[in-house]
Amino acid sequence: xxxxxxxxxxxxxxxxTAKVARICxxxxxxxxxxxxxxxxxxxxxxxxxxxxxxxxxxxxQASAFALDxxxxxxxxxxxxxxxxxxxxVTEPLGMDPARVNTPDGASSDIDGAAKAYEEAIVAAGGVDxxxxxxxxxxxxxxxxxxxxxxxxxxxxxxxxxTREDNARFFDSLDQVPTHCLTQGLGTIMAARNVxxxxxxxxxxxxxxxxxxxxxxxxxxxxxxxxxxxxxIFVDEAAAAKLTLADYYRFTYDNKPAWQRDLSGL
Ligand code: GLP
Numbered sequence: 001x002x003x004x005x006x007x008x009x010x011x012x013x014x015x016x017t018a019k020v021a022r023i024c025x026x027x028x029x030x031x032x033x034x035x036x037x038x039x040x041x042x043x044x045x046x047x048x049x050x051x052x053x054x055x056x057x058x059x060x061q062a063s064a065f066a067l068d069x070x071x072x073x074x075x076x077x078x079x080x081x082x083x084x085x086x087x088x089v090t091e092p093l094g095m096d097p098a099r100v101n102t103p104d105g106a107s108s109d110i111d112g113a114a115k116a117y118e119e120a121i122v123a124a125g126g127v128d129x130x131x132x133x134x135x136x137x138x139x140x141x142x143x144x145x146x147x148x149x150x151x152x153x154x155x156x157x158x159x160x161x162t163r164e165d166n167a168r169f170f171d172s173l174d175q176v177p178t179h180c181l182t183q184g185l186g187t188i189m190a191a192r193n194v195x196x197x198x199x200x201x202x203x204x205x206x207x208x209x210x211x212x213x214x215x216x217x218x219x220x221x222x223x224x225x226x227x228x229x230x231x232i233f234v235d236e237a238a239a240a241k242l243t244l245a246d247y248y249r250f251t252y253d254n255k256p257a258w259q260r261d262l263s264g265l
Contacts, residue, residue: 001211001224001225001227001230001231001232002230002231002232002251002252002263002265003211003231003232003234003239003242003244003248004231004232004233004234004248004252004265005234005235005236005239005242005245005248005249005252006233006234006235006236007235007236008235008236009043009199009200009235010043011235012043012044012197012198012199012233012234012235013043013044013046013047013197014047015233015265016041016044016047016131016195016197016231016233017044017047017048017051018265019195019231019233019263019265020033020044020048020129020131020195021047021048021051021056021057022263023128023129023193024057024059024062024128024129025057027128027129029058029060029061029062030061030062030063030125031059031062031063031128031129032062032063032064032065032124032125032126032127032128033059033062033063033064033065033089033127033128033129033130033131034064034065034066034067034127034129034130034131034132034183034188034191035064035065035066035067035085035089035131036066036067036131036132036133036141037066037067037068037081037084037085037088038133039133040133040134040197040198040199040203041131041132041133041197042088044131044195044197045088045089045092045093046092048092048093049092049093049094052092052093052094058094059093059094059095060094060095060096061096061099062093062095062099063099063100063101063124064085064089064090064095064099064100064101065101065102065117065120065121065124065127065183066081066082066085066100066101066102066103067130067132067140067141067142067182067183067188068081068103068141068142068180068181068182068183069081069082069102069103069104069105069180069181069182070105070177070179070180071105071110071155071177071179071180071181072105072106072177072179073105073106073177074106075106079169079170080102080105080106081102081105082102085100085102086100101117101120103117103153103181103182103183104116104117104181105177105180105181110155110181111154111155113181114152114153114154114155114181115153117153117181117183118152118153118187121183121187121190126190126191126192127190127191127192128191128192128193129191129192129193129194129195130188130191130193130194130195131195131196131197132188132194132195132196132197132221133196133197133198134196134198134203134206134207134210134221135161135162135165135206136161136165136202136203136205136206137159137161137162137206138206138209138210138218138219138220138221138222139159139162139220139221140185140188140196140220140221140224141182141183141184141185141188142156142158142162142180142182143156143182143183143184143185143188143220144156144157144158144159144162144220145159145217145218145219145220146217146218147184147185147217147220148184148185148186148217149185149186149215149217149220149223150184150185150186151184151185151186151187152183152184152186152187153181153182153183153184153187154181154182154184155179155180155181156179156180156181156182157178157179158176158177158178158179158180163176163178185220185223188223189223189224189226189227192229193229193230193231194224194227194229194230194231195230195231195233196210196221196224196230196231196232196233197233197234198232198233198234198235198238199234199235199237199238200235200237200238201237201238201240203234203237203238204237204238204239204240204241205241206219206221207232207234207238207239207241207242208241208242208243209221209222210222210224210225210232211225211232211242212242212243212244231263231265252265
């Protein structure tokens with residue numbers, strides 16, 4: 001796991017953009033992205049969109065798989081993740097909507113929709129780079145504390161904390177769905193690269209637990225300690241509770257030039 005501590009949220013987005021763009025270029029036009037919703041990756045998507053706009057990145061033949069979707073929101077609901085991904089990823093990144101996928105949370109067969117999503121990811125050749133944020137309780141995707149570290153796409157019940165965190169997108173807490181379909185931790189771990197972004201003091205406990213705590217279902221993001229190619233981009237506020245922060249800074253500042261070239265960082 002590589003931890004990159006950035007001086008500001010802007011720098012988090014710049015460095016994460018460079019990393020994702022490098023992977024896209026290495027993989028080629030058919031790159032498969034894993035995309036998170038939430039506010040954390042928005043500036044990263046804007047960074048990628050800027051590269052698409054200036055012609056240095058072409059995602060017109062790329063595919064994407066969203067991490068998760070609410071269960072029970074009607075198709076086209078402005079806060080359904082299908083709509084959010086279309087608005088924040090598909091359109092600005094110039095992607096083909098037919099190649100951008102979200103789990104079908106409106107299905108009458110949720111179990112079948114979960115299985116179909118796993119199969120679609122496999123059929124696309126797997127995810128090349130999974131973009132992640134983190135919930136304040138350590139969730140990734142909607143894998144709430146207690147999630148199996150080997151889980152695959154399935155229905156989950158949202159915790160009160162997550163529903164309260166996400167209530168800002170709805171008129172009231174009551175309107176936030178109680179259930180979701182989410183890629184499992186095992187699904188996320190199968191991605192070939194993981195890029196996680198976190199900003200602000202509200203994420204400091206979750207980041208400390210993810211990077212330096214025990215690998216435990218109580219902090220689902222901690223499973224990333226077992227991933228071979230996970231990069232965690234944090235600003236100073238989100239890094240505030242990392243015991244080895246100075247070591248991560250030293251490591252980054254003293255990266256051998258060849259390694260910096262290879263990783264794009
Ligand atoms: C949401 C999403 C996650 C996201 C997280 C943090 O509920 N399911 O994928 O990473 O919560 O959201 P934000 O980035 O807005 O803090």
